[in-house]
Amino acid sequence: MTRLLTLIAAALVALPAVAATLGDDGLHKADWMHDTFKDLREDLDEANAEGKRLALIFEQTGCSYCKKMHEEVFPDPRIDAMLHEDYFVVQLNLHGDIEVTDLDGEVLSEKQAARKWGMLFTPTMIFLPEEVPEDVSAAQAAVAAMPGAFSASTTYDLLMWVKEKRYEDTSEEDFQRYHARMIEERAAAKGD
Template sequence: MRRAFIALAAIVGLSAQAWSVELGEDGLHKQNWFSMTFRDVAEDIETAKADGKRLVMIFEQRGCIYCAKMHEELLADPEVAEFIKANFMVVQYNMFGDEEVTDLDGETLTEKTAARKWGYVFTPTLVFLPEDAPDNVPVAQAAVATMPGAFGKWTFLNMFKWVSEKGYEGEEHFQKYHARIINQLREEGRLNAE
């Protein structure tokens, strides 16, 4: 049966790895390297820092075709996945979930009320947090970058690299950083267009 799925995937142009992404009971796609936490954001920032990583929160929802694309194409790409795993702790949030969340300002919410409070309305939305947990500000105010939606490989990966390199502290806006990296990739022959 698996061979039939792999053959079908090859016919329609999907990687066999895309078929290995599983759905959880909540209907969200799961990566075995995502972190399971108590969703205390300050604690998660400190845990990530202790591991030499940064915290990124990903908001998703059941039935989201863009979330599926992110998991099946972007997170299935070894170059993307390995960079993220090496540099970030990823915690998944359900846009309409009821799990308890503790905001950086100390407020206890559910995932869905947190998403509303922080103004996240698209899925997936990736929220990149600072290296140190700020006191008494909500996540949306503390975030160093936010990526609403699923993009192509290089936009997606370059956002992670820009945050990892603390590009948000410098003068080079993400879009200029991304354009510079794309030009380098073209010069190296690794990219035709994006």
């Protein structure tokens, strides 16, 4: 019996990671993403109506870091739950041609928006506040951005930091200090 359990455990470890679902556009898809007309003012209003925070995620075809996030980080139960319950996520293609209406009213393609907002890496997540003045772009309004692939703990902490509006905190605890404190608290909890 022990030998059978050992063989089963070895087989499970040898299995490849579950492949993330790819859409017709070659981008990774998740059920917490919202397929919208990419009018960001409308998306912001819809997110607010649902009691969620608007987040934009830039990805590109063939992005190995996007794949890593979709296979290893986003499936984390804490992260998956928060993305479903607390965030209204709209996906944008770094090289895409789909029309986007920025929060300032400018209409441009996804790739033009990426250039306008200074997007250099994929995946990049941009987190927006609930209220944005009419003449402000998404990049100008962003309360936080996560350029690249990060661990589940960093991603979770950033999602929580934005959700709790800790960017409004006037103390010295910016995200890096908050994240360091969370790491220490998790380590202390494991030691109990």
